[in-house]
Amino acid sequence: MTQHHQFDAVIVGAGGAGLMAALHASKTANVAVVSKLYPTRSHTGTAQGGIAAALGNMEPDSWEWHMYDTVKGGDYLVDQDAAEILARDAIEAIIELEHMGLPFDRTPEGKIEQRRFGGHTANFGEKAVMRACKAADRTGHMILQTLFQQCIKNKVNFFNEFFVTDVILEDNVCRGVVAIEMATSEIHVFHAKAVLIAAGGFGKMFQVTSNAHTLTGDPVAALYRRGVPLEDMEFFQFHPTGIYKMGILLSEAARGEGAVFINDKGERFMERYAPTLKDLAPRDMASRYIYQEVRDGRGIGGKDYVYMDFRPETINRLKSGPGGKEVTREHLEKALPDILEFARVYLGIDPMKDPVPIQPTAHYAMGGIPTDVDGRVLADNSKAVAGLYAAGECACVSVHGANRLGTNSLVDLVVFGRRGGKHMADFCKQATFAPLPANAARDTAAEFDRLHAGKGHERPAALRNTMQKAMTGDVGVFRNEADMERALDTVRELKERYRNVKIDDTGKIFNTDVLETFELGCLLDLAEITAAAALRRTESRGGHSREDYQARDDANWLNHSMAYCAMNGAAVGVTAGDIKFDKKPVVITKFQPKERKY
Numbered sequence: 001m002t003q004h005h006q007f008d009a010v011i012v013g014a015g016g017a018g019l020m021a022a023l024h025a026s027k028t029a030n031v032a033v034v035s036k037l038y039p040t041r042s043h044t045g046t047a048q049g050g051i052a053a054a055l056g057n058m059e060p061d062s063w064e065w066h067m068y069d070t071v072k073g074g075d076y077l078v079d080q081d082a083a084e085i086l087a088r089d090a091i092e093a094i095i096e097l098e099h100m101g102l103p104f105d106r107t108p109e110g111k112i113e114q115r116r117f118g119g120h121t122a123n124f125g126e127k128a129v130m131r132a133c134k135a136a137d138r139t140g141h142m143i144l145q146t147l148f149q150q151c152i153k154n155k156v157n158f159f160n161e162f163f164v165t166d167v168i169l170e171d172n173v174c175r176g177v178v179a180i181e182m183a184t185s186e187i188h189v190f191h192a193k194a195v196l197i198a199a200g201g202f203g204k205m206f207q208v209t210s211n212a213h214t215l216t217g218d219p220v221a222a223l224y225r226r227g228v229p230l231e232d233m234e235f236f237q238f239h240p241t242g243i244y245k246m247g248i249l250l251s252e253a254a255r256g257e258g259a260v261f262i263n264d265k266g267e268r269f270m271e272r273y274a275p276t277l278k279d280l281a282p283r284d285m286a287s288r289y290i291y292q293e294v295r296d297g298r299g300i301g302g303k304d305y306v307y308m309d310f311r312p313e314t315i316n317r318l319k320s321g322p323g324g325k326e327v328t329r330e331h332l333e334k335a336l337p338d339i340l341e342f343a344r345v346y347l348g349i350d351p352m353k354d355p356v357p358i359q360p361t362a363h364y365a366m367g368g369i370p371t372d373v374d375g376r377v378l379a380d381n382s383k384a385v386a387g388l389y390a391a392g393e394c395a396c397v398s399v400h401g402a403n404r405l406g407t408n409s410l411v412d413l414v415v416f417g418r419r420g421g422k423h424m425a426d427f428c429k430q431a432t433f434a435p436l437p438a439n440a441a442r443d444t445a446a447e448f449d450r451l452h453a454g455k456g457h458e459r460p461a462a463l464r465n466t467m468q469k470a471m472t473g474d475v476g477v478f479r480n481e482a483d484m485e486r487a488l489d490t491v492r493e494l495k496e497r498y499r500n501v502k503i504d505d506t507g508k509i510f511n512t513d514v515l516e517t518f519e520l521g522c523l524l525d526l527a528e529i530t531a532a533a534a535l536r537r538t539e540s541r542g543g544h545s546r547e548d549y550q551a552r553d554d555a556n557w558l559n560h561s562m563a564y565c566a567m568n569g570a571a572v573g574v575t576a577g578d579i580k581f582d583k584k585p586v587v588i589t590k591f592q593p594k595e596r597k598y
């Protein structure tokens with residue numbers, strides 16, 4: 001039997017974005033957070049490095065420099081009105097977190113301590129600047145704990161381990177969501193005046209990725225199937241420092257503390273490619289240069305990886321420590337405890353004695369659900385969907401453009417999570433509950449009945465592996481037409497085969513078999529859009545690097561790509577129709593596009 005609930009505001013996802021929105025919405029509205037993970041297990045908890053804000057606690061800094069770095073880092077595809085809000089509001093948001101009790105690292109005088117991160121500079125690109133606020137290398141974990149406690153204090157209602165399958169949209173008005181209670185497989189309908197989607201990223205479409213098993217973009221796919229466009233899906237970030245073969249992330253905080261890339265000849269090769277910022281060049285560039293070294297035969301032992309060298313003697317010899325200062329083993333152990341532990345646990349290497357093998361890993365979705373600066377979801381280039389909001393990695397506001405700077409995601413969550421939460425609270429004050437359609441859960445029930453019946457013969461794990469290999473192999477750091485066409489064909493064939501999937505567990509209690517199969521359907525839709533959007537964009541910009549179109553082409557492509565589901569209003573389950581693409585102009589205010597050099 002379907003269970004019904006009613007709340008002013010429903011937030012899907014309990015990561016940094018969802019909790020920040022819930023906290024602010026709950027000041028006046030009755031709020032429920034529906035999350036497939038227990039809140040403190042959300043992926044925000046893995047964010048190691050830091051959160052950017054031009055506090056200027058260590059050296060002079062300004063929000064305008066932060067805005068400039070964000071726009072340049074995003075290869076001028078960033079909407080500059082949004083980037084200005086990000087950089088200005090970051091300062092206030094950090095102080096707000098501090099006042100909530102977040103245990104930031106401190107300078108001896110008691111100020112919030114900051115460190116360097118890739119692409120963050122002083123005076124419009126002159127030199128690296130210390131802008132990342134941090135709690136050792138556990139910043140995201142501390143954000144989650146702090147916000148969760150505040151939400152509990154504010155009496156937010158949590159529905160943990162509830163899996164959202166569908167968003168109820170009719171006549172351009174959002175009316176709630178449909179979810180499966182994971183413990184029982186029961187269906188729940190949440191009727192709401194406003195819904196905010198904060199479901200995080202969807203990197204599990206790739207084989208080598210820093211993303212957790214749960215990052216599958218289910219509510220993003222649900223909105224697409226219901227007719228909401230997705231923006232800039234071709235821009236997926238590859239982070240340069242995944243642990244070799246595993247993809248597990250060793251955060252850029254390591255390079256902020258002085259670690260450097262070394263090739264097979266023992267050279268610090270970033271000096272050649274980015275003479276000013278060197279190893280602290282933005283991620284898209286560092287990822288490409290690592291592969292360039294590999295292609296030129298300078299990968300370690302001729303293989304497809306290079307070293308990241310954390311050893312104090314290397315850092316001190318190259319004077320790459322923070323502010324050129326000498327570093328000690330004790331300092332590194334204190335500043336990077338989890339990162340050093342990861343290398344020890346996963347590789348059996350002591351990074352204080354030996355360099356660590358790394359390779360680029362799929363990391364962050366720059367694209368997603370289009371929103372305005374108040375988190376309102378856009379039905380097209382300008383019109384908002386009444387009562388529907390999105391924030392965090394699943395949203396595209398767009399402050400990351402073609403390449404996100406490190407530490408700018410956490411700041412995106414808190415700045416736009418807060419704005420979205422506030423706006424939806426105001427919306428709820430004047431809105432009434434739009435009626436639910438008859439049998440709002442019908443499509444979810446039909447899809448789960450089909451999956452439970454398991455009449456087919458295709459194994460979900462085999463389909464998932466094939467998709468992930470195709471995406472990592474053919475829609476990776478370097479891209480070209482032939483490879484991407486092959487990936488697209490593979491994904492489309494997998495979507496056909498998905499119609500015949502068979503699961504083993506037909507029970508009702510914590511049936512992760514059926515839920516993971518449903519997640520696979522969502523990933524297949526998002527992988528198709530990613531590959532198709534990348535194939536269509538015939539230029540190289542930020543994280544989208546084409547071997548067959550190596551130059552940035554502002555004349556034709558200084559615009560966002562918008563992907564619409566041709567079967568607008570499709571039921572739950574993979575889509576079958578073509579993707580319709582459109583363009584949206586980039587908002588340019590202060591900084592005109594120019595060549596991007598570091």
Ligand SMILES: Cc1cc2nc3c(=O)[nH]c(=O)nc-3n(C[C@H](O)[C@H](O)[C@H](O)COP(=O)(O)OP(=O)(O)OC[C@H]3O[C@@H](n4cnc5c(N)ncnc54)[C@H](O)[C@@H]3O)c2cc1C
Nearest residue numbers: 013014015017036037044049050164200392393407409410
């Ligand atoms: C290893 C790693 C390190 C990083 N380090 C940094 C860093 O130092 N600085 C920085 O700025 N950024 C960093 N990032 C990026 C940043 O952490 C993420 O982009 C950000 O935390 C995403 O937050 P979010 O709130 O959007 O989503 P998440 O924290 O991923 O939360 C998503 C939420 O949605 C819920 N959800 C998803 N699907 C469903 C569904 N179907 N039904 C119900 N609930 C659902 C989940 O349960 C979860 O609660 C890092 C990322 C990784 C992977």
